[in-house]
Amino acid sequence: MKICNAEVVLLKNMPLSRAEREAKTQEGSAQAKKPSEYSFFIRVTGEHDGAPLVGLGEARPTSASEETLKSTLRYARKVARRLVGKQLDLTSQAPTEHANDVVQEIVSDISGIAGNVASQRRPSPSVCFAAECALLDLIAKNRGVSVAQLTSSEAPLNVERNVFNEPLKNPARLQRSIAKGKQVSGWLRRGKRISGKDASALVNSLLFALSEGSHDLKGIILNAGQRWSPDEWSDFCDEVALTGLAAKQNVAIIVEDPFHEDADAFYQQAFSKMEGTPLRIMLSKPVWGRESISRLAIYLPHVELKIVPQKAGGYHEVLEVEKEAEQHGFKGGIFLAGVNGTTNLNSIAMVSLASAMRFNRYFSTSFKKEGKTRLVYPHVTLENSQLQTPEGPGFATNLCRSGLRKRLVELHAFSEDGRANTREVRKALLESVYDDRFIDRELAEQERYSYSDKALEATLNPTQ
Numbered sequence: 001m002k003i004c005n006a007e008v009v010l011l012k013n014m015p016l017s018r019a020e021r022e023a024k025t026q027e028g029s030a031q032a033k034k035p036s037e038y039s040f041f042i043r044v045t046g047e048h049d050g051a052p053l054v055g056l057g058e059a060r061p062t063s064a065s066e067e068t069l070k071s072t073l074r075y076a077r078k079v080a081r082r083l084v085g086k087q088l089d090l091t092s093q094a095p096t097e098h099a100n101d102v103v104q105e106i107v108s109d110i111s112g113i114a115g116n117v118a119s120q121r122r123p124s125p126s127v128c129f130a131a132e133c134a135l136l137d138l139i140a141k142n143r144g145v146s147v148a149q150l151t152s153s154e155a156p157l158n159v160e161r162n163v164f165n166e167p168l169k170n171p172a173r174l175q176r177s178i179a180k181g182k183q184v185s186g187w188l189r190r191g192k193r194i195s196g197k198d199a200s201a202l203v204n205s206l207l208f209a210l211s212e213g214s215h216d217l218k219g220i221i222l223n224a225g226q227r228w229s230p231d232e233w234s235d236f237c238d239e240v241a242l243t244g245l246a247a248k249q250n251v252a253i254i255v256e257d258p259f260h261e262d263a264d265a266f267y268q269q270a271f272s273k274m275e276g277t278p279l280r281i282m283l284s285k286p287v288w289g290r291e292s293i294s295r296l297a298i299y300l301p302h303v304e305l306k307i308v309p310q311k312a313g314g315y316h317e318v319l320e321v322e323k324e325a326e327q328h329g330f331k332g333g334i335f336l337a338g339v340n341g342t343t344n345l346n347s348i349a350m351v352s353l354a355s356a357m358r359f360n361r362y363f364s365t366s367f368k369k370e371g372k373t374r375l376v377y378p379h380v381t382l383e384n385s386q387l388q389t390p391e392g393p394g395f396a397t398n399l400c401r402s403g404l405r406k407r408l409v410e411l412h413a414f415s416e417d418g419r420a421n422t423r424e425v426r427k428a429l430l431e432s433v434y435d436d437r438f439i440d441r442e443l444a445e446q447e448r449y450s451y452s453d454k455a456l457e458a459t460l461n462p463t464q
Helices: 018-023 069-083 095-111 125-143 147-151 171-179 196-210 230-243 245-249 264-274 290-296 315-327 344-355 367-373 401-407 422-432 436-460
Strands: 002-012 038-048 051-059 185-190 216-223 252-256 279-283 303-307 334-336 360-363 381-383 386-388 408-415
Touching: 002 069, 002 401, 002 422, 038 069, 038 125, 051 125, 051 344, 069 095, 069 125, 069 408, 095 125, 095 147, 095 315, 125 147, 125 315, 147 344, 171 196, 185 196, 196 216, 196 230, 196 245, 216 360, 230 245, 230 252, 230 264, 230 279, 264 279, 290 315, 303 315, 315 334, 315 344, 334 344, 344 360, 401 408, 401 422, 401 436, 408 422
Parallel strands: 185 216, 216 252, 252 279, 279 303, 303 334, 334 360
Antiparallel strands: 002 038, 002 408, 038 051, 381 386
């Protein structure tokens, strides 16, 4: 398949105000805003047997990888321009590697750096991740399978590992809810830094509250922020192990990076202290790609890993990181992070990626907020802590027309003839995506008729 068109679509995550709509045509108006307020979509079109196929990928600039909105947009345009004319092998037996190779060729062309090193030093790893996702979406649609089925060596696993950040922002309220019968499931994470003393009090009080009823809590993740001392860690282990509640309820306790990066001796003491307990340490040290794994080799048999896919350099690179870690004795779990605030498209990408990984145990998504952004449809849903993605080939989702109209900030389009006419592309784009204005009306009609049918049945068959 030859890629004949590529677009970079910059959307604000919430509808543009009147002032923003009037100012968006001014040079640099969008680039002065916070990157977290925007989503990039790379949209590629290929033609196979005379029929067009569209692939989507999302990029989110992040300060952690030194990406700004302006630099990400500039790099996305460079990548999109060079995607046009590329040949995609739809029969490849290694689709993730093939998509990576196509993007890698573009990266090498832009930066002049070749080989694996380039994939770990990409100027905008989030853009490369989005480009790979768009290509995988195309290949999966052509084969009539989901991206999860395309990239998994085995049957894709059900993903029941979503991490909820909100509940532990107010532990007292959560405990009151538990006392009233609230069911707790999945993973809970405290993103705000916490001391060792407060951490042990939080864990014990929460586990004590849960011991009064049934629950399906998998584990608790706590952010230590590299501020704990060896004594704090020792006291934390003793206090959590003393009650025995974590072991009895089979709840894992994960502490993110308790010590400073250069405190190797502290970590060795900590590993011996937590042996035989449900306590684990998660390294939040930078995991950018395979290159960084070798620097973490002495830790890998004892820890969990935290990987941000949009910083690792690509979809394929995350899978390679996992393989590399296993060769160094890694037996823990991998936390796919940095997905909060992105749209349904990246939630689906994370589910697809997680199902292709052997060691993934948990990741964080924010699908509840996506109903407000309404940038893509259909939506990811949650049933009993298990993420349900739309059924269909590829990512089985598309951009929403109302989202495009209300949130579109910039559109850059490229064809085989070079820069495409933005006005014509925008019109074609709006005609090709979901006309979601009527989705809510249709659902409301279904509910109304459902109610009428129930009322009619009650009339015809009154309760005796």
